[in-house]
Each structure stands twice: as C-alpha cells, then as structure tokens.
Amino acid sequence: MTKRFGAGAPAVDRVSLAIEPGSFVALVGTSGSGKSTLLKTINRLVEPTSGYVTVDGEDVSRLPPPQLRRSIGYVFQNVGLFPHLNVAENVALPLRLAGRPDAERVNELLDLVALPRSLAMRLPAALSGGQRQRVGVARALAAGPRLMLMDEPFGALDPVTRDSLGEAVRMLHQRLELTTVMVTHDMAEALLLATRVLVMQDGRIVTDETPAGLLAGRGGDAAQALVAVPRSQAQRLAELSR
Numbered sequence: 001m002t003k004r005f006g007a008g009a010p011a012v013d014r015v016s017l018a019i020e021p022g023s024f025v026a027l028v029g030t031s032g033s034g035k036s037t038l039l040k041t042i043n044r045l046v047e048p049t050s051g052y053v054t055v056d057g058e059d060v061s062r063l064p065p066p067q068l069r070r071s072i073g074y075v076f077q078n079v080g081l082f083p084h085l086n087v088a089e090n091v092a093l094p095l096r097l098a099g100r101p102d103a104e105r106v107n108e109l110l111d112l113v114a115l116p117r118s119l120a121m122r123l124p125a126a127l128s129g130g131q132r133q134r135v136g137v138a139r140a141l142a143a144g145p146r147l148m149l150m151d152e153p154f155g156a157l158d159p160v161t162r163d164s165l166g167e168a169v170r171m172l173h174q175r176l177e178l179t180t181v182m183v184t185h186d187m188a189e190a191l192l193l194a195t196r197v198l199v200m201q202d203g204r205i206v207t208d209e210t211p212a213g214l215l216a217g218r219g220g221d222a223a224q225a226l227v228a229v230p231r232s233q234a235q236r237l238a239e240l241s242r
C-alpha cells in the first residue's frame with residue numbers, strides 16, 4: 001500500500017503488512033516517517049493512493065466510513081472529546097450513534113478504564129489530561145470494537161500518568177482480547193507494551209521484531225539506535241543508584 005500527498009516522496013511507500021488478531025503492534029520511528037498515515041488508512045481517515053487494506057478479510061474501501069469507524073476504536077492525542085458534552089455523554093456517543101443508548105454500559109465503561117463514576121456529569125474542561133484520555137479510551141471501547149487504533153495516545157501526559165495509562169491499555173487489550181495498533185515515538189513504551197514492534201523510516205517498515213528480539217540486538221541499525229536511548233538511560237540510572 002502506498003500513500004502520496006501530492007508530489008514528492010510518498011508518506012507510506014509500498015508497505016505490505018499482516019497483523020495477527022490479538023497482537024499489540026507498536027509503530028515507532030522518527031517524526032514524518034509515515035506512522036500516523038499508515039494507521040489512518042485502516043479506518044479510512046486516509047485513503048491509499050494504491051493498494052488496499054482489509055480488516056477481517058473485508059476490503060475497507062467497500063465499507064461506508066461511519067460504519068467502519070464504529071467498529072474500530074480510535075484514540076489519539078488530545079482525544080477530541082466534545083467540550084459541551086459531559087463525560088457520560090461523550091462515552092455514550094458511539095452507543096447513541098449505533099441506536100442503542102445504554103446508561104449501565106456507560107457505567108461499566110467508566111469502571112473498565114478506572115474512572116470514578118462520580119465524574120460522569122463533569123465536562124471535559126474540568127478533568128485532568130490523564131482523565132480525559134481515559135474518557136477517550138472508554139468512548140473508543142463503547143461500541144465493543146475488536147480492533148483499537150491509538151495514535152500517540154499518551155503524548156501529552158506526564159510520565160507517571162503515561163505509565164499508568166499505558167499499563168491500563170495493555171490490561172484492557174488482554175482482557176477484551178483486542179487487536180491493538182499504537183503509534184508512539186517512545187521506544188521504551190513500545191518495548192513495554194507491544195508484542196511486536198515495527199519501525200518506520202521514510203514511509204517504509206524497516207524493522208519488524210518482538211521486544212525481546214530488539215533487546216537482544218536484532219532489528220537493524222535504525223531500530224537499535226531507538227533502543228539505545230532507553231537502554232542508556234536505564235544504565236545511567238542504575239549507575240547512579242550504586
């Protein structure tokens with residue numbers, strides 16, 4: 001699959017990729033390498049210039065985008081909550097759009113992402129950034145998707161919140177038997193959360209490895225340069241505590 005925006009080098013360049021159900025895939029790589037563009041071809045926020053994308057064997061270009069997007073969870077940085085709707089209304093939106101509003105389901109979803117039910121009536125502006133992202137995750141899960149797409153979901157959060165939300169997402173991934181594809185520029189996050197790490201460079205996938213493989217030195221130079229960052233930080237911290 002290839003995506004070109006006008007003239008110049010393609011944003012995604014002849015990528016061919018199959019994602020196993022149940023896997024947690026991290027897409028990493030430097031800024032502009034094509035991660036978000038590749039992710040967005042899955043729910044048709046971006047249409048490929050050539051090639052195709054299938055989900056569960058079905059060519060997504062044959063599905064109406066609203067129907068497709070209801071069946072795929074999507075979480076992105078700054079999450080896009082509706083500011084004039086409260087937490088419960090934001091979470092319930094996909095259920096309303098699908099014609100099956102369900103107040104009890106909203107409570108279940110808040111529990112699932114560990115948000116106190118007492119926040120249900122608050123407007124997004126009265127939440128912390130981490131709480132807002134949890135609302136975004138709850139909303140993405142509302143319609144019961146099997147596939148979750150996450151585009152830098154924790155990008156704007158402090159490291160502690162980021163870590164706990166990452167763990168929460170990893171737990172939900174396992175518990176709900178999801179397939180998750182997550183764009184992140186943070187290799188440490190990718191190594192800790194994913195079962196498979198893809199490194200993109202200039203629109204191509206240059207590495208396709210497990211976290212264990214990367215930590216054992218496999219995956220090539222670009223991947224190892226990214227792994228070196230958290231590794232050297234961990235070493236320096238270990239030396240400090242000696």
Ligand SMILES: Nc1ncnc2c1ncn2[C@@H]1O[C@H](COP(=O)(O)OP(=O)(O)OP(=O)(O)O)[C@@H](O)[C@H]1O
Pocket residue numbers: 005011029030031032033034035036037038185
């Ligand atoms: N809507 C668009 N119109 C024109 N060019 C675009 C558009 N979206 C992305 N691009 C270009 O495509 C390339 C890949 O962008 P993309 O956002 O996929 O990269 P990325 O790896 O996700 O980067 P980042 O980590 O900074 O988000 C970039 O050169 C970008 O400028």
